[in-house]
Amino acid sequence: MEPIKEYTIKAPGKFRLNISELKQYHELLYFFAWRDIKIKYKQTALGFLWAVLQPLMIAAILAFVLGSRTGGFVSNFLPFYAGMMVWNIFSSGINNAGNSMVSNANIIKKIYFPRLLLPLSSLAGTLFDFVMSIPILAAVCLLSPTEIHIAQVLWTFPVAVVTMLFAATGPALVLSALNVKYRDFRYVIPFLLQLLLFVSPLFLNAINIPAHLKPLLNINPAALGIKWAQAGFGYELPSSMELISGYGIYALFLIIGIYYFKKTEHYFADLA
Amino acid sequence: MRDAVSGIFKSSATEVETFYALRDISFNVQQGDTIGIVGKNGAGKSTLLKILSRITPPSAGHIKVRGRIASLLEVGTGFHPELTGRENIFMNGSILGMKRAEINSKFNEIVEFSGTGKFLDTPLKHYSSGMQLRLAFSVAAFLEPEILIIDEVLAVGDAEFQQRCMGKMEDVSKSGRTILFVSHNMGAVQALCKNSIYLQQGQLKMQGPTGQIIQSYLNDQPRASNTIRTAETVKRCAVLQVEKTSQSEQFTEVTVRIHSTSSMSCALDVRLSSIDLTPSGFGSLGTFNPEEKVQLNPGDNTVQFRLPTSTLANGLYYMSIDLTEPDKEYYDRVEQALLLEVANQPIVATGRVLQLDWKYGAQQLQIQKL
Numbered sequence: 187m188e189p190i191k192e193y194t195i196k197a198p199g200k201f202r203l204n205i206s207e208l209k210q211y212h213e214l215l216y217f218f219a220w221r222d223i224k225i226k227y228k229q230t231a232l233g234f235l236w237a238v239l240q241p242l243m244i245a246a247i248l249a250f251v252l253g254s255r256t257g258g259f260v261s262n263f264l265p266f267y268a269g270m271m272v273w274n275i276f277s278s279g280i281n282n283a284g285n286s287m288v289s290n291a292n293i294i295k296k297i298y299f300p301r302l303l304l305p306l307s308s309l310a311g312t313l314f315d316f317v318m319s320i321p322i323l324a325a326v327c328l329l330s331p332t333e334i335h336i337a338q339v340l341w342t343f344p345v346a347v348v349t350m351l352f353a354a355t356g357p358a359l360v361l362s363a364l365n366v367k368y369r370d371f372r373y374v375i376p377f378l379l380q381l382l383l384f385v386s387p388l389f390l391n392a393i394n395i396p397a398h399l400k401p402l403l404n405i406n407p408a409a410l411g412i413k414w415a416q417a418g419f420g421y422e423l424p425s426s427m428e429l430i431s432g433y434g435i436y437a438l439f440l441i442i443g444i445y446y447f448k449k450t451e452h453y454f455a456d457l458a
Numbered sequence: 459m460r461d462a463v464s465g466i467f468k469s470s471a472t473e474v475e476t477f478y479a480l481r482d483i484s485f486n487v488q489q490g491d492t493i494g495i496v497g498k499n500g501a502g503k504s505t506l507l508k509i510l511s512r513i514t515p516p517s518a519g520h521i522k523v524r525g526r527i528a529s530l531l532e533v534g535t536g537f538h539p540e541l542t543g544r545e546n547i548f549m550n551g552s553i554l555g556m557k558r559a560e561i562n563s564k565f566n567e568i569v570e571f572s573g574t575g576k577f578l579d580t581p582l583k584h585y586s587s588g589m590q591l592r593l594a595f596s597v598a599a600f601l602e603p604e605i606l607i608i609d610e611v612l613a614v615g616d617a618e619f620q621q622r623c624m625g626k627m628e629d630v631s632k633s634g635r636t637i638l639f640v641s642h643n644m645g646a647v648q649a650l651c652k653n654s655i656y657l658q659q660g661q662l663k664m665q666g667p668t669g670q671i672i673q674s675y676l677n678d679q680p681r682a683s684n685t686i687r688t689a690e691t692v693k694r695c696a697v698l699q700v701e702k703t704s705q706s707e708q709f710t711e712v713t714v715r716i717h718s719t720s721s722m723s724c725a726l727d728v729r730l731s732s733i734d735l736t737p738s739g740f741g742s743l744g745t746f747n748p749e750e751k752v753q754l755n756p757g758d759n760t761v762q763f764r765l766p767t768s769t770l771a772n773g774l775y776y777m778s779i780d781l782t783e784p785d786k787e788y789y790d791r792v793e794q795a796l797l798l799e800v801a802n803q804p805i806v807a808t809g810r811v812l813q814l815d816w817k818y819g820a821q822q823l824q825i826q827k828l
Contacts, residue, residue, distance in 0.1 A: 190604055195512055196520035217552040221538060228540040296535045297553055298512035455513045
């Protein structure tokens with residue numbers, strides 16, 4: 187039996203992250219993610235095959251349409267597929283986390299737990315789809331006639347995943363908190379994500395962009411992750427300038443995200 | 459944002475009135491106490507519970523808590539229709555604050571208590587609502603918090619479920635845990651709680667032994683349930699108004715205004731029925747003993763009588779009034795003229811739970827004219 191805890195309930199005061207409490211509730215984080223994964227493909231004939239099929243088909247279409255300009259379908263499919271896989275972490279992560287407060291309103295209204303768990307578990311849950319796609323990626327790598335730097339892929343691809351999670355966390359926290367008060371964000375989020383996809387390296391690599399505009403594209407928080415993902419498949423590694431500005435922006439977003447979330451979380455139960 | 463936009467169309471700035479759901483409340487609850495919280499709708503009971511369970515923070519003040527708080531208003535929170543019974547036990551238990559190891563160790567007991575073992579791997583959406591409720595309650599029942607908050611659970615579920623709730627609450631309180639019990643059912647509050655808190659308009663009105671609190675609460679009940687009629691349609695004599703003038707643990711005093719067109723006498727019958735309109739008592743001034751008949755003068759008359767309630771089971775009753783000339787004529791009747799609540803203190807000190815004069819079913823009421 188664990189010792190009886192003593193604590194004080196009082197008016198929200200100074201900002202406190204309360205990491206120890208998050209640690210105490212880590213199992214719930216796991217359970218929320220587990221539930222989301224369990225529910226996602228219930229009552230579907232193809233089940234988790236959907237997780238694999240979606241990026242596969244979009245990558246195929248992109249490689250077919252955009253790849254015709256730069257070397258054809260075969261040489262373009264792998265980088266597009268790798269890019270789509272990590273893009274999906276970012277996109278469904280932000281989408282699910284952004285809606286997590288509203289879709290779990292019934293729980294928020296009745297029980298206390300650190301609210302941060304909900305968006306964080308949504309982000310973690312998106313890794314499932316990614317993991318399901320890895321065998322396909324490996325298979326395509328083996329079959330592909332184009333040259334692949336396996337040694338490089340083995341470290342750049344995990345870096346891409348971590349980068350995407352890092353990039354998504356800040357915006358996800360801000361959006362999930364905003365969504366509680368302004369349901370407009372339910373419509374803003376998909377729109378925003380679509381926009382970011384169109385201005386991401388996935389699309390723009392195939393298009394000639396004036397050199398002086400290129401740095402602007404690094405503002406896209408998904409850019410760096412996609413670059414890392416494509417690095418082993420015939421694309422360059424991100425430049426040090428891109429790395430510094432990218433991670434700097436992510437860190438800034440993360441701080442803003444956590445701060446805004448913690449500042450507003452006390453009224454979630456009343457508005458959700 | 460939407461507020462800002464819609465604000466353009468408002469003619470002038472609206473005055474904002476600050477509303478405090480709770481204000482200046484201070485009380486202590488000792489470990490192992492079972493405390494009732496009573497009050498009208500809007501008195502702040504739910505807000506108090508929300509603050510205690512940390513769902514909404516207070517805007518000022520603080521609460522010191524020792525131990526884990528769980529509340530039975532959370533029954534079934536986090537249940538998902540697509541998950542199986544087994545999965546829902548884990549999900550729900552985890553949301554309620556149990557560790558996975560804890561759920562594992564209690565899993566068999568939870569399943570057995572709920573009686574849904576056969577359907578453990580069936581998605582919850584195929585369960586009947588009763589089964590869902592049983593499963594939900596079973597998880598909550600094995601939570602073992604130091605402090606348990608119960609909000610009107612007795613209002614849902616069938617008799618067996620209510621019984622189980624009550625039984626579980628008694629178990630919990632016997633094991634030295636603290637219970638906060640919110641209910642509009644004074645009988646249940648009386649049965650479970652030694653001490654109570656009475657909230658009124660966000661303020662702590664009274665705190666003390668449950669018997670006193672309930673009396674005070676019932677005395678403050680609005681007279682809205684009292685019947686008022688006009689004299690215009692009266693032919694011979696008719697009841698204009700029935701009003702509860704006072705209530706103690708043993709008696710309820712009622713004042714009846716009767717309009718009469720001439721000097722006459724009539725019998726005044728009192729019928730009590732339970733809230734589902736099952737007859738539970740009959741008493742009369744005049745039907746059994748003609749000498750007790752009510753004497754009426756032309757115009758308005760006031761009749762007061764006292765109804766002993768010690769023989770009645772705890773609960774809500776409707777009172778109906780009839781004016782008759784026994785076996786001859788029926789002058790007037792008012793159905794459900796008054797709603798009254800009986801909350802007798804069981805005499806535990808003498809080893810009896812029920813009073814000596816307690817009776818079952820429909821009975822004769824010994825009403826006394828005042």
